[in-house]
Each structure stands twice: as C-alpha cells, then as structure tokens.
Amino acid sequence: MTLIDLANPSRFLTLAGRILPWLVAVTALVLAIGLYQSAIAPDDYQQGATVKIMFIHVPNAWLSMFVWGVMSVAALGTLVWRHPLADVAAKTAAPIGAAFTFLALLTGSLWGRPMWGTYWEWDARLTSVLILFLMYLGLMALWRAVEDPSRAARAAAVLTLVGSVNIPIIKFSVDWWNTLHQPASVVRMGGSTLDRAFLIPLLVMAIGFTLLFLTLHIAAMRNEILRRRVRTLQMLQASKSAA
C-alpha cells in the first residue's frame, strides 16, 4: 500500500471504512486517559485550578498550526503531483483547522481573563494566531466561491503555501517579541521547563487531539468523496432528463 494506491477513491473509501472504527476507539481511549490525568493533575502554586485550561488550550493551539502544515503538504500534492485525493484532503482540513484555531483563541481568552486580567491583548502571539484564523476563513470562502472543485483546488493550494509563511512567525513570535504570552516551554532548546506532573497529561492530551483530528479528517474526506459522487450522479441524471 503506497500513497499512489490511495489515488483511487474507491480504494481509499474501503480503507477508511476499515480504519475509522478503530481510530474512533483509540481516540476516545486516549482522550479519556488524558482528561482523567488532567483532572487529577495538581493545582499550580500560582495559578490554582485555572492551569488546567492549559490541557485543552495548548493541544488546540498546536493543532491549529499542525492542520495548516497538513494542508500545505496537500497543496504540494495538488500542485506538484496532482494527487486526486490531495485537494479533498486540503478542502476538508480547512474547517477542522479553523475550529481548532477558534477553540485555541477561545480557551486562551478564558484563561487570560483570570491570569492577565483581560480577555484579549494585542500581543504578537495572539495577533498572529488571529491572522491564522482569518486565513482559514478566507480559504473556506475561496472553496465556497467556486463551483469547479479542481479549479478551486489549485487556487487554494497557492494561497495555502503563501499562508504557510505565517506558521514559523506564530511559533517564534513569543521569542522574537517581548509578549504577554509566555515563551515556549515544552518544545524548546535545552528541554522542557514544564514539571512532569503537567507535562505527561499535556502530551497525552496532545496525542489525543491529534488522533481526534485524524479521525475527523478521514471521516470528512470520506464524506467529501461521497458528496462529489452524489453531485456527479445528480448532474448525469439532470442531463439525461434534459436530453
């Protein structure tokens, strides 16, 4: 089974049908473990119980960038290899990524209220993530504006690759500028500064959210393929009854 075998949508559908139940089960299991571990994690000596927002906020923020990465790879697949499933993958990833980005912004602002005293602050990290959210919405608008999916796919692919410039800016914004948002503490040179009591639930939650994305994405891709088939059949039907 190589990537090119998946170019056949029917083969992808069978594979997706076989994988999805297992993936759903594993996702539910890992998320349950992660939620339990975050619930029993100790309170922070400064932040108290609000530190637990981190276990939801950080995975969402990671996923918001990860999904754009997935879309960039899919965009390369569309432009360079013309892989037939690449534009399906890119199209279905955009709403999921937008949802993760929105949740990251929402949980961040709920966390910011007790800790910083404000729901929103125009610092570099928050602003760049907001720009990411706007770009997700722009991409979705682009997909919805054009009827021909292959034409929209190529345009969206170019825009996705241009937008990927934003990803390193988001990642390093907390190091380049002095911001209210704390600097990188998990993935950084010289190891994590997070205590193990917080680090392990956080990593489990991150894996759980990534699995959740995979599940949602494969399910959405399957739906998109079926939706396109239904549309083709409807158009055939219409042209037949017209003739």
Next chain:
Amino acid sequence: MTALAALIRRDVRVALRVGGGALIGVLFFLIVVVLMPFAVGPDLALLKKLGPAILWLGALLASLLTLDRLFTADHEDGSLDLIVMGRTPLELACAAKALAHWLAVGLPLVAATPILGLLLNLDAIATGAVALTLLAGTPALTFTGMIGAALAVVLRRGGLLLSVLVLPLSIPVLIFGVAASNAAVSGPSPFGTPFSILCALSLASLVIGPFAAAASLRHGLD
C-alpha cells in the same frame, strides 16, 4: 529585458490614460482620510495622534481596491494569455506588471501623503515618517496583493473575495508601517527596528509574490 521594459511602459501608460483608473486610487485615499474626522470628531489633538494610522489605513484600502485592475483588463482583452504563453518567464512578467502597477497607483499615494497630512494636523516630521514608511511599505502591499489579484482573475471572482484573501496577508505590513511612523513621532522605541522589518517584508514579498501569482496563473488559466 526589453520585453519587460516594454511591458512596464505599456502598463503605466494604460493606467494613466482614459479608463485606466490610476488616479482613482488617490481620490479614494483622499475621501477615506476626509471621512475620518467626521467619524472620530474634528479634535485636532486626537487627529494628530491617529494621523499615521489613518493615512496607513487609507493607503492600504486604496491599494487594495485598485488591485482588481492588475490582471482583469489584460484577461478580458486576451493579452494575459499572450503574456502567459510568451517567452519571457511568467514570474518576471508578473513582477514587471506589479512594478508598473505600483508606479501608477502606489507612488501617487505616497506623493499625496504630505497634503493629506495637513488635513490631519501632522507636523513635518510625522508627515515625512509616514511618507517614508509608505514608500517602503506600499510595494509589499502591491506584491502580496498581486497573489490575490491572480487568484481573482483565475476564479473570475473579484470584489469581496479578493479583499478577504489579501487583507490577512497585509496585516504585518500595516503593523510595522504604523509602528515605525509612531516611533518616529513620539515613541520611546527606535524608528530603525520596525522600519527595517517593514523593508524586509517588502523584499520578501518581492520574491514570494511573483512566484505565487505566476503559479496560480499557470495552473488556473485554461
């Protein structure tokens, strides 16, 4: 080289003649700036404080709304197909077209800044700083906007979609343009830091813009 020079000369000439609409951008810029005192009130001290931001917003919107013209007219009369099929690399042709567009639309905006600065009660230093940052920043607006213009012509959808796609990309330019202008007027932070980032943004978009626009034209036109 002569082909590119001819392309630039032609585009500037077309933009400046009847139906070209190069100076509409300046007129729009003027109207946006005139609208602001009605919205925030004719308080001269407040206008002086907001002045750089108002000028930058006006220039951003003016250059955004003129972007439609970059490829549409050429697409309608078929010369865009000739440019795409021509022997000149499409990336260079796109860069030449954007340069011509900037000469016809962006540069007049910079030239109009001193007069509009008077309306907003800006002193000489502030006006000079805004004009300088606009001179450094408007190429970035044109060259990133060109990506949106290419997508719009490929998809045959202009207007709001173009704005929605381009505006997020132009936020960094706006941030550092206004930051540099404010630093020159009042700020404790030095003028050089945001200004160099602004120049870097312009240079980066000078590279990325033509490639992305050429890619979307090449993949999209058929």
